[in-house]
Amino acid sequence: MTDVSFQDATERLEAGFGDYFALLKPRVMSLVVFTAFVGLLVAPVPVHPFIGFIGILCIAVGAGASGALNMWWDADIDAVMKRTARRPIPAGKVQPGEALGIGLTLSVFSVILLWLATNAMAAFLLAFTIFFYAVVYSMWLKRATPQNIVIGGAAGAFPPIVGWAVATGGIxxxxxxxxxxxxxxxxxxxxxxxxxxxxxxxxxxxxxxxxxxxxxxxxxxxxxxxxxxxxxxxxxxxxxxxxxxxxxxxxxxxxxxxxxxxxxxxxxxxxxxxxxxxxxxxxxxxxxxxxxxxxxxxxxxxxxxxxxxxxxx
Structure with missing residues (x-):
């Protein structure tokens, strides 16, 4: 687990809805949603609009869960980098434990709902994507090798495959x-x-x-x-x-x-x-x-x- 002792010296500020939403990395989520939607839309099997909406919603929530887990783990280095110093955890607005809880809850929710609404293949791919980003990339590769973004980039590349699987049940x-x-x-x-x-x-x-x-x-x-x-x-x-x-x-x-x-x-x-x-x-x-x-x-x-x-x- 990351060292977040810097929080001890940070003033505890009251978090608003925007701070919790920022945990989900909405900019990254927008790209995930878009590429997943394209994967679903161009697939050869038509999908009922409601099922498609639920599928994309689950993928978006799963992406947000990954972002929250990433911010929980990387809170110490986020505090050092100018680009990330204002994120909710290093800014003292959200506690690390809260981010972890949100990330885990949204992960389970998104995968189970996607399974129930679509198919097992899509749910498995979403679960693997969350695991890959949160564990393989964030916890292992990012601080271990300069190939971090090369291998870890696979996490951001899975959404169109998940969207395609929502429609077709396969790859x-x-x-x-x-x-x-x-x-x-x-x-x-x-x-x-x-x-x-x-x-x-x-x-x-x-x-x-x-x-x-x-x-x-x-x-x-x-x-x-x-x-x-x-x-x-x-x-x-x-x-x-x-x-x-x-x-x-x-x-x-x-x-x-x-x-x-x-x-x-x-x-x-x-x-x-x-x-x-x-x-x-x-x-x-x-x-x-x-x-x-x-x-x-x-x-x-x-x-x-x-x-x-x-x-x-």
């Missing part, structure tokens, strides 16, 4: 490719963040690649992962869920992402620091749009198919 090539797109996107996304966040991870003692291997190696890794991501993302266009809108979107966004990663890799170390961080921040901001662009395009193609415009393959 397919299409859902696995959606998983791989998010899985390969996660490292360059977070490494770009680590580059312009300067010393946050170093101060917290988290072995992010920028800390263990330096900035130059991190920039090289970003370029390699962006180059490996591109063909996987484009390949999804040639499956049953792809289409012309997705293909054009994937080609355009991956060319830009690889070009931006290349600019980060080749930049001059003697260049003004402000200019360097501007490049890194630009790539990070674009990476936020990257998944929404790809998964949004899948939805557009699905709408065209359902409107009778025919399949792509």
């Amino acid at each position: 397919s090539v299409e859902s696995v490719l959606m998983f791989v797109v998010i899985f390969m996107w996660t490292p360059p996304h977070f490494w770009a963040l680590a580059l312009f966040m300067k010393s946050d991870y170093d101060d917290a003692g988290v072995p992010m690649l920028t800390v263990t291997h330096g900035r130059k190696s991190t920039r090289k890794h970003i370029l390699v992962y962006a180059a490996l991501l591109a063909p996987v993302a484009v390949a999804l266009a040639f499956t049953s869920v792809g289409g012309p809108v997705y293909l054009v979107t994937a080609l355009a966004m991956n060319v830009w992402f690889v070009k931006g990663s290349y600019d980060i890799w080749r930049r001059d170390e003697t260049q003004a620091e402000a200019d360097n961080y501007l490049t890194e921040k630009k790539v990070f901001k674009f990476s936020l749009l990257y998944l929404f662009g790809h998964f949004g395009a899948l939805v557009v193609d699905a709408v065209f198919r359902n409107a009778g415009f025919g399949a792509w393959v």
